[in-house]
Amino acid sequence: MNTKVLPGFQELLPNEQLEFNRIKRIIEDAYLTYGYRPIETPVLERAEVLLSKSGGETEKQIYQFEKGDTKLAMRFDLTVPLARYVAQHQNDLVFPFKRYAIDKVYRGEKPQAGRFREFYQCDIDVIGRDTLPLEYDAQIPLIISEIFTNLKLDFTIRINNRKILNGFLQSLGLKDIAIILNILDGIEREGEGNIKKELIEINVDAKTIKEIFTFIQLNKLNNSKLIKALKDYEINSDMYKEGVGELSFVYKKMKEMGIKEKNCKIDLSVVRGLDYYTGTVYETTLNKYPEIGSVCSGGRYDDLASYYTSNKFPGVGISIGLTRLFDQLLRRGAIDTAIQTNTKVLVISLCDDDDYINTLLEKFQESNIAMELGVGDLKKNMTYANRLKIPYVVIIGEDEIKAKKYTIKDMDTGKQQKKTLKGILGILC
Amino acid sequence: MNTKVLPGFQELLPNEQLEFNRIKRIIEDAYLTYGYRPIETPVLERAEVLLSKSGGETEKQIYQFEKGDTKLAMRFDLTVPLARYVAQHQNDLVFPFKRYAIDKVYRGEKPQAGRFREFYQCDIDVIGRDTLPLEYDAQIPLIISEIFTNLKLDFTIRINNRKILNGFLQSLGLKDIAIILNILDGIEREGEGNIKKELIEINVDAKTIKEIFTFIQLNKLNNSKLIKALKDYEINSDMYKEGVGELSFVYKKMKEMGIKEKNCKIDLSVVRGLDYYTGTVYETTLNKYPEIGSVCSGGRYDDLASYYTSNKFPGVGISIGLTRLFDQLLRRGAIDTAIQTNTKVLVISLCDDDDYINTLLEKFQESNIAMELGVGDLKKNMTYANRLKIPYVVIIGEDEIKAKKYTIKDMDTGKQQKKTLKGILGILC
Numbered sequence: 001m002n003t004k005v006l007p008g009f010q011e012l013l014p015n016e017q018l019e020f021n022r023i024k025r026i027i028e029d030a031y032l033t034y035g036y037r038p039i040e041t042p043v044l045e046r047a048e049v050l051l052s053k054s055g056g057e058t059e060k061q062i063y064q065f066e067k068g069d070t071k072l073a074m075r076f077d078l079t080v081p082l083a084r085y086v087a088q089h090q091n092d093l094v095f096p097f098k099r100y101a102i103d104k105v106y107r108g109e110k111p112q113a114g115r116f117r118e119f120y121q122c123d124i125d126v127i128g129r130d131t132l133p134l135e136y137d138a139q140i141p142l143i144i145s146e147i148f149t150n151l152k153l154d155f156t157i158r159i160n161n162r163k164i165l166n167g168f169l170q171s172l173g174l175k176d177i178a179i180i181l182n183i184l185d186g187i188e189r190e191g192e193g194n195i196k197k198e199l200i201e202i203n204v205d206a207k208t209i210k211e212i213f214t215f216i217q218l219n220k221l222n223n224s225k226l227i228k229a230l231k232d233y234e235i236n237s238d239m240y241k242e243g244v245g246e247l248s249f250v251y252k253k254m255k256e257m258g259i260k261e262k263n264c265k266i267d268l269s270v271v272r273g274l275d276y277y278t279g280t281v282y283e284t285t286l287n288k289y290p291e292i293g294s295v296c297s298g299g300r301y302d303d304l305a306s307y308y309t310s311n312k313f314p315g316v317g318i319s320i321g322l323t324r325l326f327d328q329l330l331r332r333g334a335i336d337t338a339i340q341t342n343t344k345v346l347v348i349s350l351c352d353d354d355d356y357i358n359t360l361l362e363k364f365q366e367s368n369i370a371m372e373l374g375v376g377d378l379k380k381n382m383t384y385a386n387r388l389k390i391p392y393v394v395i396i397g398e399d400e401i402k403a404k405k406y407t408i409k410d411m412d413t414g415k416q417q418k419k420t421l422k423g424i425l426g427i428l429c
Numbered sequence: 430m431n432t433k434v435l436p437g438f439q440e441l442l443p444n445e446q447l448e449f450n451r452i453k454r455i456i457e458d459a460y461l462t463y464g465y466r467p468i469e470t471p472v473l474e475r476a477e478v479l480l481s482k483s484g485g486e487t488e489k490q491i492y493q494f495e496k497g498d499t500k501l502a503m504r505f506d507l508t509v510p511l512a513r514y515v516a517q518h519q520n521d522l523v524f525p526f527k528r529y530a531i532d533k534v535y536r537g538e539k540p541q542a543g544r545f546r547e548f549y550q551c552d553i554d555v556i557g558r559d560t561l562p563l564e565y566d567a568q569i570p571l572i573i574s575e576i577f578t579n580l581k582l583d584f585t586i587r588i589n590n591r592k593i594l595n596g597f598l599q600s601l602g603l604k605d606i607a608i609i610l611n612i613l614d615g616i617e618r619e620g621e622g623n624i625k626k627e628l629i630e631i632n633v634d635a636k637t638i639k640e641i642f643t644f645i646q647l648n649k650l651n652n653s654k655l656i657k658a659l660k661d662y663e664i665n666s667d668m669y670k671e672g673v674g675e676l677s678f679v680y681k682k683m684k685e686m687g688i689k690e691k692n693c694k695i696d697l698s699v700v701r702g703l704d705y706y707t708g709t710v711y712e713t714t715l716n717k718y719p720e721i722g723s724v725c726s727g728g729r730y731d732d733l734a735s736y737y738t739s740n741k742f743p744g745v746g747i748s749i750g751l752t753r754l755f756d757q758l759l760r761r762g763a764i765d766t767a768i769q770t771n772t773k774v775l776v777i778s779l780c781d782d783d784d785y786i787n788t789l790l791e792k793f794q795e796s797n798i799a800m801e802l803g804v805g806d807l808k809k810n811m812t813y814a815n816r817l818k819i820p821y822v823v824i825i826g827e828d829e830i831k832a833k834k835y836t837i838k839d840m841d842t843g844k845q846q847k848k849t850l851k852g853i854l855g856i857l858c
Contacts, residue, residue, distance in 0.1 A: 003478055003513050003737050005471055006499070011514070013521055014466035014528065021467050035772040035801035037443035038450050042434055042547050043472065043533065044492070049432055063473070063501075065494030067537050070435070072492075084432050085440070092442055094769070094816045098801075099443065104472065108496050118471050135804040146794070256783040257802070258790060308432050340523070343464040354685040361687060365575070372464035372527075373686070375564040387523045 008109075008117035010323050015340045020326050023151060024102060027122045027320060030147045031100035034139070036124050039099050041081035043106070047071035050080055052307040061107040074106040078123045078319070079304075086127055087308035095129040096136065102322075116323050125317030127304055132314045134246060137280040137300055138253030140318055144284055144296055145259050147320070154287040155295075157259070158267035161247040161280050162299070164230065165271060167240025168215055172208050180204070181271045187216070188269060219268045226266050227251060246279055278302045282318055292328045296320045338389065345392040345428055348374035348381045353401050360394070360406065363421060369428050385411055392428060437538070437546035439752050444769045449755050452580060453531060456551045456749060459576045460529035463568075465553050468528050470510035472535070476500035479509055481736040490536040503535040507552045507748070508733075515556055516737035524558040525565065531751075545752050554746030556733055561743045563675060566709040566729055567682030569747055573713055573725055574688050576749070583716040584724075586688070587696035588679065590709050591728070592672025593659065594700060597644055600666040601637050609633070610700045616645070617698060648697045655695050656680060675708055707731045711747055721757045725749045767818065774821040774857055777803035777810045782830050789823070789835065792850060798857050814840055821857060 005011045012020055032038075047064050050073045064073040075081050078101045086097065102122045109115060124143065126136045141157045148155040165184070169177045183198045192213065199209050218229050230244045247266065254264060272281045277299035284296035298318030305313050329335045345364070349357050364371050374381035378395070385393050395407040405418040408427060419427070434440045441449055461467075476493050479502045493502040504510050507530045515526065531551045538544060553572065555565045570586045577584040594613070598606045612627045621642065628638050647658050659673045676695065683693060701710045706728035713725035727747030734742050758764045774793070778786050793800050803810035807824070814822050824836040834847040837856060848856070 001477060001481065001737065002475060003517050006473065006475065006501075009471040009473065011470060012468070013518065014468055017467045017469055020469075032771040033797065033799045035770060035799065037770055038446045039441070039443055040446055040449075041440060042438040044435065044438065044535070044547065046431060046435060048430060052430065063494070063496060065492070067492060072435075088432050089442065094813065096804075096813075106473070118473065133804045135802075139802060256787070258787050308430070341464060341466055342461040346464075358685070358687050368462065370462045370464065373564075373568060375525075375562045384523065384525075 006117070008111035008115065010116060010118070010327060013337075015337045016330065016335070018339060018342065019335050019337060020322075023326065024120070024122070024322060026150045027147055027322070028100070028102055030143055030150065031102075031122075031124055033146070034098075034143050036098045036100035039082075039085060039101055040103060041075070041078075041085055041101070043074055043104070044072050045075060045081065045084070047073040049084055049308075050075060053080060053083075061109045063106050063108050076107050077105050078103060078121050079125075079317075082123075082125060082127075083305040083313075084308055086313055087305040087311075090129075090309065090311065090313075095127065096132060097127040098124070099127070100124045114324060114327065116327070119321060119323035122320040122322050123317060125304075125315050127313050127315040130312055130314075132316065134249055134280075135253060137246070137316050138250045138257065140282065140298070140316060141254050141259055141264065142257050144282070144318065145263055148284065148286075148296075155263060156285050156287060157264045158270045158283045158285065158294075159247070159250065159254075159264060159280065160267055160270040161243040161250075162271060162277055163239045163243025163279060164247065165243075165268060167237035167243055168235055169212075171235045171237040171240060172211060174204070174208065176202065178275065184212075184216070184269065185271045216268055223251060223261065223264065223266050226268075243279070250280055272297060272299055276301050280316060289328065289332060289334070292325075295325045295328075340388040341390060342370050343372050343388065343390050344370045345394055346372050346374050346381060346385045346390045347394045348378060348396070350378065350395065350397040351401065353396075356401050357396060360396070360421060360424070363425060364428075367425060367429055369425075394424060435546070437540035437544065439545060439547070439756060442766075444766045445759065445764065447768060447771065448764050448766060449751075452755065453549070453551070453751060455579045456576055456751070457529070457531055459572055459579065460531075460551075460553055462575070463527075463572050465527045465529035468511075468514060468530055469532060470504070470507070470514055470530070472503055472533070473501050474504060474510065474513070476502040478513055478737075479504060482509060482512075490538045492535050492537050505536050506534050507532060507550050508554075508746075511552075511554060511556075512734040512742075513737055515742055516734040516740075519558070519738065519740065519742075524556065525561060526556040527553070528556070529553045543753060543756065545756070548750060548752035551749040551751050552746060554733075554744050556742050556744040559741055559743075561745065563678055563709075564682060566675070566745050567679045567686065569711065569727070569745060570683050570688055570693065571686050573711070573747060574692055577713065577715075577725075584692060585714050585716060586693045587699045587712045587714065587723075588676070588683075588693060588709065589696055589699040590672040590676040590679075591700060591706055592668045592708060593676065594672075594697060596666035596669025596672055597664055598641075600664045600669060601640060603633070603637065605631065607704065613641075613645070613698065614700045645697055652680060652690065652693065652695050655697075672708070679709055701726060701728055705730050709745065718757065718761060718763070721754075724754045724757075769817040770819060771799050772801050772817065772819050773799045774823055775801050775803050775810060775814045775819045776823045777807060777825070779807065779824065779826040780830065782825075785830050786825060789825070789850060789853070792854060793857075796854060796858055798854075823853060 051059060062073050062076050104118055105121050106118055108117055144157055166177060169180055174180060179202060183195060187195050196209055218226055221229055227248050270281050270283050279300035281299035282297060283294035285294060286292055296318055300316040302314050303312050304315050391411055393409045393411060400406055405420055406424050407416060407418050408424055409416040480488060487505060491502050491505050533547055534550050535547055537546055573586050595606060598609055603609060608631060612624060616624050625638055647655055650658055656677050699710050699712045708729035710728035711726060712723035714723055715721055725747055729745040731743050732741050733744045820840055822838045822840060829835055834849055835853050836845060836847050837853055838845040
């Protein structure tokens with residue numbers, strides 16, 4: 001029997017999983033600290049609900065099947081279920097509804113390096129009823145900043161507003177703006193030469209291409225100069241002006257809230273593949289590993305739940321693709337896998353004085369010291385402690401009980417000493 | 430379009446989810462504190478892997494489907510994937526392997542009150558290679574005890590050893606022991622009268638039935654007397670004697686480790702439906718809600734992974750069915766759903782002095798105070814804070830900046846006062 005996990009599914013060893021969970025908890029704690037409230041939706045939903053919005057590529061990737069009379073599908077993101085949730089529970093929710101969800105999603109795509117069929121998304125969204133003030137677009141980067149700072153990963157939040165490039169391209173008299181945006185989206189990966197070729201292929205004329213590239217050159221300016229240049233650029237488009245106004249406001253607010261200049265870059269090349277976004281868009285790259293691409297992306301959208309309700313719910317949100325991020329960091333040796341267990345101390349009792357042992361256990365429990373109780377002889381226990389790199393071992397034998405002390409061994413230095421209970425707690429707390 | 434979640438799938442409102450997650454974290458923290466190491470296996474596996482062991486009822490319940498050439502299934506418990514994991518990674522694991530897993534499983538059963546098609550299992554298991562000392566059977570209740578104590582739920586851990594009843598029934602010359610055990614399993618729910626009828630139906634004679642009931646009467650004794658009575662009972666069965674010896678040892682160790690007498694009951698009627706268990710078996714009931722039945726069950730098994738490897742891995746473990754437990758407590762009003770958010774304070778800034786606001790935000794971040802930044806006018810923010818029951822609101826206006834103070838309002842008492850930053854932190858920390 002083939003007992004390997006299926007290709008495209010991540011399965012970690014316990015030490016890796018421990019680190020994965022630590023990172024997951026850092027993300028969750030940041031979401032909680034900024035007032036996001038948890039929701040959890042089912043992995044399985046009616047296929048018609050999950051598919052109402054999608055088509056083409058997405059639909060092909062979705063795991064779907066029938067059980068009894070019902071067509072079921074596994075969710076492929078956390079946004080469609082959020083839309084359904086908001087539509088369904090709108091009368092029970094407080095708006096703006098700030099929600100987080102950290103959960104697995106499923107996409108049966110062709111397996112390839114760095115792509116997963118089952119992966120964690122860590123999402124936050126702020127959903128307004130009818131309207132949602134632009135201030136929220138500026139609050140999102142604060143949380144991104146908190147998370148990657150806590151993860152000790154140098155990062156750059158790249159921010160843009162889709163209205164800017166949209167308005168600019170419209171002002172050039174271009175029609176296939178979605179297609180052109182998609183081409184420009186590849187500029188970082190493919191280089192200017194290839195992008196030019198692709199634009200020529202769809203019959204954009206040389207003069208227009210030149211104008212596009214002159215505009216995108218602005219990207220090289222620092223944030224304040226770029227904002228000024230965008231304002232000064234003479235473009236006859238209300239959409240453009242609206243976009244520049246929004247971006248300028250969001251950037252100003254981000255700075256006010258203490259986002260460091262070195263951690264944010266206004267980047268006109270950020271457009272995000274999805275049609276879905278209508279204003280602010282974000283990507284986040286790791287300065288040390290730019291080749292990983294964006295590890296935290298999102299943006300502003302006009303209407304979350306139009307497939308499920310006639311009420312309007314604009315929102316702004318981001319998602320961290322944790323499974324992929326972890327995988328990429330693991331491949332680069334950037335994940336600390338040395339810690340094998342949460343256990344701080346292994347207690348080895350070589351005799352039977354229950355009261356004496358119990359006093360120790362009770363104190364450990366009170367002080368929340370992560371411990372294990374050894375079973376079997378001393379040698380077996382020491383091997384176990386060594387293999388799991390448990391930092392301390394406490395030994396209780398006849399001598400210790402007579403002396404009313406405990407032997408504690410620092411497994412790293414090998415230093416062994418007899419201590420009172422108070423002394424033991426002093427070392428472990 | 431029907432946008433309701435499918436029957437048998439739990440979906441909570443944010444305040445309920447917050448409490449669900451709090452309970453989940455208490456369970457996880459207890460597992461971590463006793464040295465259990467996390468693993469996570471995919472929800473989807475090859476159908477042949479998940480189905481290798483099962484048959485009949487289980488197989489009918491499993492969600493399975495084809496994608497491309499592969500037959501896939503959704504896991505229906507966390508034990509089968511654990512078996513596959515141990516077999517596959519046995520050379521990378523340290524034994525005894527103490528693992529925890531808190532994750533969703535799927536069973537497409539007929540939906541009925543209190544039964545779920547998607548539900549959380551919170552499992553721990555200790556797996557030995559070749560052998561696993563009996564001490565581990567006694568350590569498991571320590572963790573059960575820690576969890577339900579932390580959850581502030583009065584509980585009774587019911588413990589038994591399958592060898593006892595098995596050996597006893599064998600000594601009576603009975604053959605269909607599995608069937609009889611299944612009938613006896615219902616004694617608490619159905620009462621002695623019905624159980625007698627069922628035994629007569631499968632042709633157990635009156636004398637034997639009397640002997641069975643005399644034996645089960647022992648259950649009324651307290652733990653120490655029951656152990657003594659089991660030892661004194663004259664039964665000609667090695668299996669029986671082994672079972673009594675094991676149970677007696679496990680009980681003694683449990684007491685040594687500080688499990689309170691009021692929280693454990695040796696209960697001969699605990700047999701567990703599964704054939705799987707071979708020795709110690711556990712159930713846990715809530716004293717206030719006995720009708721919920723067992724909320725944490727498990728036991729000792731001889732060989733975890735026989736379907737995937739010829740090596741022998743005995744183990745002992747338990748599982749908490751968190752989704753059902755939460756649902757049952759929620760229905761009984763035993764879940765506190767008053768807390769709507771993790772946010773401690775809503776900061777409302779009515780003017781533009783960034784430095785002044787930033788100093789506050791930085792201090793809040795340093796002190797890990799969960800906060801939200803208000804957007805819009807005072808009234809809107811107060812409504813938001815009221816609806817989410819945010820405990821404090823901090824207001825920054827021109828007056829506050831001039832006085833170098835902040836206004837803090839206790840939303841519960843309505844008391845409002847002007848305080849320095851230090852004073853604010855004193856209230857919130």
